[in-house]
Amino acid sequence: MRILLVEDDTLFAQGLIQSLRNEGYSADHCANGKSALLAIDMKEADLIILDLGLPDMDGIDILKHQRRTQPLTPVLILTARDSTDDKIRGLDLGADDYLVKPVDPKELLARLRVMARRLGQFGSSTLEVEGIALNLANNTVEFDGKVLDLPKKEYMVLKALMENTGRIQSREQLEIKLYQWGEEVSSNAVEVHIHHLRKKLPTKFIKTVRGIGYIVGKN
Structure with a gap:
């Protein structure tokens, strides 16, 4: 948000x-x-x-x-x-x-x-998608019974995707969630965060929609 x-x-x-x-x-x-x-x-x-x-x-x-x-x-x-x-x-x-x-x-x-x-972004303190549980109250992510160690930006990318489960998020939409007005953003910042998240999450949890953006949950 x-x-x-x-x-x-x-x-x-x-x-x-x-x-x-x-x-x-x-x-x-x-x-x-x-x-x-x-x-x-x-x-x-x-x-x-x-x-x-x-x-x-x-x-x-x-x-x-x-x-x-x-x-x-x-x-x-x-x-x-x-x-x-x-x-x-x-x-x-x-x-x-x-x-x-x-x-x-x-x-x-x-x-x-x-x-x-x-706003309808979430109805409880926890978002859960395909076994990934994101706790909005304490900003933690759990998978397979373990708490994942996510840097702040990776957590924010995952949170933005899970709050919009089933809806494609473009790189520009994710950048708006991550960075402040006037803050310089490298051209591949979102891609780097997605790459690191994919190493920590189940295979194909974050799907790429070529030429459009990224999505979690059913497409």
């Missing part, structure tokens, strides 16, 4: 971005409303965490724009505005959840997991 964090407090944003990435999310940061609108219009975020007190515009205006252009993308408001009226307004305008700072990172991550389930 790719998350866009809209937050003007740089230190807070850096810590939160790192927590999100440690949990296996691909996370990007915008520090003002203008850059947030541009990022939203790129339509690459699966979920948005939105601060309301931005330096150049009210976050509510960003929420309104997002709901007009991408009504299905979940939005979690994370703000210091703690009045009941602010909460009601944010939720009535289309936010899926509302948290007041300061927030316990564990609670925030739990809220994100709930929102991800609403």
Whole structure:
């Protein structure tokens, strides 16, 4: 899942971005409303965490724009505005959840997991395909009773494929899940991760659809 964090407090944003990435999310940061609108219009975020007190515009205006252009993308408001009226307004305008700072990172991550389930990406804490079990709560992968030692990027590739079981994922789609906006990506990065995964997983678990991408599960 790719998350866009809209937050003007740089230190807070850096810590939160790192927590999100440690949990296996691909996370990007915008520090003002203008850059947030541009990022939203790129339509690459699966979920948005939105601060309301931005330096150049009210976050509510960003929420309104997002709901007009991408009504299905979940939005979690994370703000210091703690009045009941602010909460009601944010939720009535289309936010899926509302948290007041300061927030316990564990609670925030739990809220994100709930929102991800609403997206239909997964209905429980474990994905299982052809004997491979991926635990979304603790970011582990088991096969044949053993926990596989997967580097972060390999885990994220496998997670993206298993969340889309039976659906082809192109190299470009996988790159979006793996890398941040503006991050340089080598031309064969995804292929390298797939190659390493195939050495650790059953033969033909990850299938190549020539000229299109990769798939797990029935084609």
